[in-house]
Ligand code: SF4
Ligand code: SF4
């Protein structure tokens with residue numbers, strides 16, 4: 001098939017501004033978008049920068065916007081997004097600064113993940129051998145454990161987009177879907193004993209109550225992590241813990257009260 005790509009280019013060292021460059025080439029019908037980009041780099045333009053490693057939707061490094069939506073380039077067949085000869089627009093992930101072409105600066109993403117303390121914090125003396133936990137207790141965490149930290153959800157999160165457009169410094173923006181899904185990975189883990197502290201921190205500004213439930217992270221996540229569902233689970237746990245004084249919590253409780261009392265929103 002004929003693949004036509006319009007790729008967003010940016011090289012801070014070149015002095016050229018952001019621009020789009022078109023490429024056309026013959027590729028096999030089974031080619032993924034990543035295959036096509038690698039073929040462009042090998043045969044047509046070795047200056048094109050991108051990130052990739054596993055080519056099997058495992059490492060999370062090839063997330064980019066394909067026709068305006070964050071996807072893994074190695075998991076997206078060219079013919080899924082464009083018919084023979086139809087142009088596809090390729091851009092770096094959103095809500096992150098661009099280092100070069102399709103390579104984004106992931107540092108703020110990792111800082112937010114680190115901010116939720118993504119490690120087990122058990123209580124009491126360490127067990128003689130490993131921490132044992134029944135399978136049933138871990139079942140609700142299976143989807144979250146599938147996260148490959150690709151950043152697609154953060155790329156397209158509408159709250160982050162708005163905050164960054166308004167000029168908020170990145171470190172003061174919403175924690176975002178990937179970090180919050182990771183937070184639930186530990187709040188939901190029966191071995192973790194830091195739920196109260198975790199939920200208190202997450203209830204504060206830039207945390208669980210900042211999500212507008214737009215559903216976008218559910219749609220773009222390539223691994224079925226459903227970050228928004230994990231954020232809602234964190235909200236329920238925070239309310240159970242009695243953290244009701246935060247703006248979003250008060251809003252939710254008022255809604256519930258109004259519906260109960262009058263059947264009206
Ligand atoms: S549902 Fe929430 S976390 Fe997910 S993209 Fe929308 S605002 Fe962001
Ligand atoms: S939650 Fe999904 S979209 Fe977000 S980083 Fe993890 S795998 Fe990627």
Ligand code: FES
Pocket residue numbers: 051052053054055056057058059060061062063072073074075
């Ligand atoms: S190259 Fe590893 S996820 Fe695409």
